[in-house]
Every structure is written in structure tokens, then in C-alpha cells.
Amino acid sequence: ELNTYTVVWAAGMKATAIGALLGVDLARGGRIPIEATTVVRGLERIYAVGDVAYLEDAAGQPYPMLIPVAQQQGELAANNILAALAGESAQAFSYHDRxxxxxxxxxxxxxxxxxxxxxxxxxxxxxxxxxxxxxxxxxxxxxxxxxxxxxxxxxYDRSVRIIWSQEALPGKSPHQQ
Structure with a gap:
């Protein structure tokens, strides 16, 4: 048993709030919907990649918020920006699961x-x-x-710690002394 006044559950992933600044309808988790070329849907010359980007695969499932997805999307976005500057066509995203x-x-x-x-x-x-x-x-x-x-x-050092204090007893706020 762990007596506490506050429990913080820090699980799950959510995109950064930057998507709201674009004025587009955001997808699940506040992610920015993008085309397969990594261009933000409905906007030209604005690209989004990684955790903030929402793109579905051929089965209709969103790509996961994982580093390999972000790396591959970032590389594609860079290549597509260079292609746009050169007047060439953009390539579509194809995830390679390693x-x-x-x-x-x-x-x-x-x-x-x-x-x-x-x-x-x-x-x-x-x-x-x-x-x-x-x-x-x-x-x-x-x-x-x-x-x-x-x-x-x-x-055996661990970054996760439970800080325990005998002073924080039931009926007494941990902030009251």
C-alpha cells in the first residue's frame, strides 16, 4: 500500500499542441493530418512529420508514434522539399519496419x-x-x-524513484508542516 494525496499517471502519447495553430481539423490525439507526401492536408508548403503527423497506412491504421516512423518521414519531407524547389514531383511515404x-x-x-x-x-x-x-x-x-x-x-542506480516521507500522514497535507 502506498498512501498518497496525488497520483500522476504519465502514460499514453499525445502530439504537441502546435497543430492547433495551423487552423486545420486535427486527427485523433491532436495530430495533424498529412498527405502521403508529408504535406499538411489543405495547406501547401507546410510539412509535418513524426509524433505530430497523422497518416494512415493501406489498412487504414495510423502510423505509430515511433522514432523510426519520424526518421523516415523526416527524410522524405526533406527530399520532397528539395524536389518542390527543383520543380519535381513529391514522393509518397512508404514505411519500412525494421x-x-x-x-x-x-x-x-x-x-x-x-x-x-x-x-x-x-x-x-x-x-x-x-x-x-x-x-x-x-x-x-x-x-x-x-x-x-x-x-x-x-x-544499480535507477532514474525512477518513490519519495517516501513519514511526515505525509493521512489527514495531513504533505505541504503543511
Whole structure:
């Protein structure tokens, strides 16, 4: 049992509120509806990509709010902007799913790579670590993250904490002393 006055549930994803500034009807989750070329529906020369962009696949399902989707949409948007400046036609978005990885505890993960190879346990965790390091920009960033991960791993340090105080008892506000 955890006695508390406030519970904050921070789950789920929602797009940033920037979409409201465009004056377009927003899709589910406040996402901006875009064409397959990443142009905002109803607007010319305005592009949206990543978590804020709403585009459905061939099955009518929205693309997930995931980094690989954002990266691929961003690259396409950049190419389509250059094409527009050169008077060429824009290309449509085609998502290439390279797989899924998730850590599920200390030294454990699951991975489905290129929709062909399934990994689990320590090997999947090492693959997750390696991929995330490779995806970072710059040697300094990679080194800082690697040192931080190593420190947290060796010291069992976790970023998630429950702050417990004996002073915060039922019937007494934690802010009252």
C-alpha cells in the first residue's frame, strides 16, 4: 500500500499542441493530418512529420508514434522539399519496419529484427544497447550515454524513484508542516 494525496499517471502519447495553430481539423490525439507526401492536408508548403503527423497506412491504421516512423518521414519531407524547389514531383511515404525492441528489466530485452529474427534475454538487451548507441549523433554523445548506462548498471542506480516521507500522514497535507 502506498498512501498518497496525488497520483500522476504519465502514460499514453499525445502530439504537441502546435497543430492547433495551423487552423486545420486535427486527427485523433491532436495530430495533424498529412498527405502521403508529408504535406499538411489543405495547406501547401507546410510539412509535418513524426509524433505530430497523422497518416494512415493501406489498412487504414495510423502510423505509430515511433522514432523510426519520424526518421523516415523526416527524410522524405526533406527530399520532397528539395524536389518542390527543383520543380519535381513529391514522393509518397512508404514505411519500412525494421523491427521492434524493448527492454523488459535488468539485462533483459526482447527484439524482433527485420521481422525475421527473434531475440530475447541478454543477447536482445545487448542488441538494444548497441543499436541505441549507434543511432546517437556524435562520438561525445555516444560516450556520455555509454558511461551513464555503465554507471547506472554497476551501481544499480535507477532514474525512477518513490519519495517516501513519514511526515505525509493521512489527514495531513504533505505541504503543511
Amino acid at each position: 523491427g521492434t525492441m524493448a527492454t523488459i528489466g535488468r539485462s533483459r530485452a526482447v527484439a524482433w529484427i527485420f521481422n525475421r529474427f527473434a531475440l530475447s534475454g541478454r543477447l536482445a538487451w545487448l542488441a538494444w544497447l548497441g543499436l541505441h548507441l549507434v543511432m546517437l549523433l556524435g562520438f561525445r554523445n555516444r560516450l556520455n550515454v555509454l558511461i551513464n548506462w555503465a554507471w547506472n548498471y554497476l551501481t
